[in-house]
Amino acid sequence: MKTYQIPLNPQSMASLDELEHILRIPKVEIIQKAIAQLKKNIEVFSLKKAQSPQPTYKHFNNLIGFIDLKTKQKTTYARHVDEIYNTN
Secondary structure (H helix, E strand, C coil): CCCCCCCCCHHHHHHHHHHHHHHCHHHHHHHHHHHHHHHHHHHHHHHHHHHHHCCCCCHHHCCCCCCCCCCCCCCCCCCHHHHHHHCC
């Protein structure tokens, strides 16, 4: 096991002192457990991020036909779009 020196602010040290007194666990062990838990959380997050599927953009399939890809001209599908939304 390696040892490191890290600066902690006085409020953190006061909290650790209280926790040490309540749990009767040395500060070193509390810090080690906190870092170990942080490591686990980071691993879970990075694992989820690595396993997340690539976006499929399936919703764009609904737009096929609105622009004719050969002529790059708009189709007539949206010609009367106001009539669709203004029907009450």
